[in-house]
Amino acid sequence: xxxxxxxxxxxxxxxxxxxxxxxxxxxxxxxxxxxxxxxxxxxxxxxxxxxxxxxxxxxxxxxxxxxxxxxxxxxxxxxxxxxxxxxxxxxxxxxxxxxxxxxxxxxxxxxxxxxxxxxxxxxxxxxxxxxxxxxxxxxxxxxxxxxxxxxxxxxxxxxxxxxxxxxxxxxxxxxxxxxxxxxxxxxxxxxxxxxxxxxxxxxxxxxxxxxxxxxxxxxxxxxxxxxxxxxxxxxxxxxxxxxxxxxxxxxxxxxxxxxxxxxxxxxxxxxxxxxxxxxxxxxxxxxxxxxxxxxxxxxxxxxxxxxxxxxxxxxxxxxxxxxxxxxxxxxxxx
Numbered sequence: 001x002x003x004x005x006x007x008x009x010x011x012x013x014x015x016x017x018x019x020x021x022x023x024x025x026x027x028x029x030x031x032x033x034x035x036x037x038x039x040x041x042x043x044x045x046x047x048x049x050x051x052x053x054x055x056x057x058x059x060x061x062x063x064x065x066x067x068x069x070x071x072x073x074x075x076x077x078x079x080x081x082x083x084x085x086x087x088x089x090x091x092x093x094x095x096x097x098x099x100x101x102x103x104x105x106x107x108x109x110x111x112x113x114x115x116x117x118x119x120x121x122x123x124x125x126x127x128x129x130x131x132x133x134x135x136x137x138x139x140x141x142x143x144x145x146x147x148x149x150x151x152x153x154x155x156x157x158x159x160x161x162x163x164x165x166x167x168x169x170x171x172x173x174x175x176x177x178x179x180x181x182x183x184x185x186x187x188x189x190x191x192x193x194x195x196x197x198x199x200x201x202x203x204x205x206x207x208x209x210x211x212x213x214x215x216x217x218x219x220x221x222x223x224x225x226x227x228x229x230x231x232x233x234x235x236x237x238x239x240x241x242x243x244x245x246x247x248x249x250x251x252x253x254x255x256x257x258x259x260x261x262x263x264x265x266x267x268x269x270x271x272x273x274x275x276x277x278x279x280x281x282x283x284x285x286x287x288x289x290x291x292x293x294x295x296x297x298x299x300x301x302x303x304x305x306x307x308x309x310x311x312x313x314x315x316x317x318x319x320x321x322x323x324x325x326x327x328x329x330x331x332x333x334x
Contacts, residue, residue, distance in 0.1 A: 066123045068125055068126055069122060069124060071186060074124050074188065075187075075188055075189060077122055078119070078188050078190055081115040082189045082190065082191070085112055085139070085192045086192050087111075088107055089108055089193070092104040092105055092164070093161045093165070094161070095160075095161050096334075097329045097330050098156060098159050098160075098285065098329040099328065099330050101153055101159075101160065101161055102153045105149060105150045105153055106150055108146055109143050109146035109147045109150065112139050112142055113140065113143040116140045119132070119135070119136050125186070128186055131178070131181050131185050134178045134182075135178040135179060135182045135190055138171075138174050138177075138178040138179075141174065141175070142174075142175045145168045156284065156286060157283060158283060159271065159281055159282055162198060162275065163273075163283055165196075166199070166200050172193060172197050173197075176191075176193035178190075179191050179193060201273055202272060203273050203274050204231055204274055205274055206247070207248060207249040207252045208248070209246070209247040210245065210247075211233060211245040211246065211247060211276075211279065212244055213246075215260065216256070216258030216259065216260070218258050218259050218260035218261060218296065218298070219258075219298055219305070219307040220258075220260075220298070220307050220308055220309055221255055221258075221259060221309045221310075222255070222256045222309075222310050222312065223253065223254075223255045223256075223311040224253065224312055225312070225313045225314065225315070226249065226250060226313075226314045227250075227313065227317075228250055228270060229250055230270040230271055230281075230284060231248070231249050231250050231271065231274065231281075232248050232249075232250075232268050232270045233246070233247050233248070233268065233269050233281075234266065234267070234312075234314070235333045237264060238264050243259075243260075243264065245333075247274070248314070259296050260296065261297055263293050264293055265290070266293075266312065267288070267332060268289070269288070269332065270314070271283060271286070272284045272285075287332045288324045288325065288326055288327055289324060289325060290312070290322055290323070291325050292322065294310050
């Protein structure tokens with residue numbers, strides 16, 4: 001289990017050695033805690049003799065070769081395929097959650113494979129036959145790559161469209177080059193790639209960097225310990241309001257001070273390569289929250305002020321007293 005330790009209010013009279021004149025805080029030794037560990041025949045080919053009759057000239061009869069399309073008819077076919085393929089790629093790039101990305105990668109794979117099949121059935125003008133075949137092959141290659149990548153999105157190894165494009169950089173460039181070559185050969189609409197793949201990165205914020213910082217003028221504190229192997233972002237919600245969101249590096253701790261009284265739900269995401277523009281990790285992401293909310297409360301008496309502090313751990317330790325549960329990426333606070 002992950003650990004959540006709450007302070008207990010104790011009388012100032014029992015803790016004179018740690019009191020100030022204005023107030024006291026009770027922070028007894030926290031119970032240790034931790035998280036549950038998830039141990040989360042093809043037949044042979046037979047030669048068949050050709051028994052077809054021969055023509056008078058000696059040439060064998062058979063299915064005649066389809067006539068090549070004229071340039072304008074070919075452009076019309078290309079334009080229809082281009083519209084479908086570019087729409088699918090743009091939709092995939094526009095995905096904002098892992099769940100949506102997973103769905104759109106599958107649709108893009110189907111669109112590119114279907115486009116390749118449609119174009120492969122055509123007989124292009126003879127002067128662009130070589131470029132046409134290279135273009136069809138590149139569509140198939142990119143579709144195949146998307147099919148493989150879909151599994152990595154589903155397992156949360158890749159978490160954003162930018163990570164998907166980076167993973168398929170070589171195939172994306174090959175498709176772009178093939179489309180450009182066909183387009184230059186006769187002003188044919190084959191430019192389906194309108195995005196670029198960025199190089200692979202591992203971006204990180206400084207430990208304790210606030211991604212969002214609300215009003216922190218209370219007396220309580222939240223101590224966060226991330227002993228895991230990936231960086232984390234902890235988001236604390238009060239109702240539907242994001243109170244604060246803070247970046248905690250792997251193997252690091254950070255204390256949020258000034259937490260106001262209230263009941264809060266605590267969410268956290270682990271991952272690699274923080275994309276600040278989209279507010280998410282691009283690789284190896286996970287989404288969780290503590291199952292029970294925590295309450296910060298200040299009590300005033302005639303002689304003292306008492307308040308609650310909490311400590312949470314984002315990694316497995318034995319004897320924990322708080323459970324966590326996975327969160328659908330669609331429901332994670334953005």
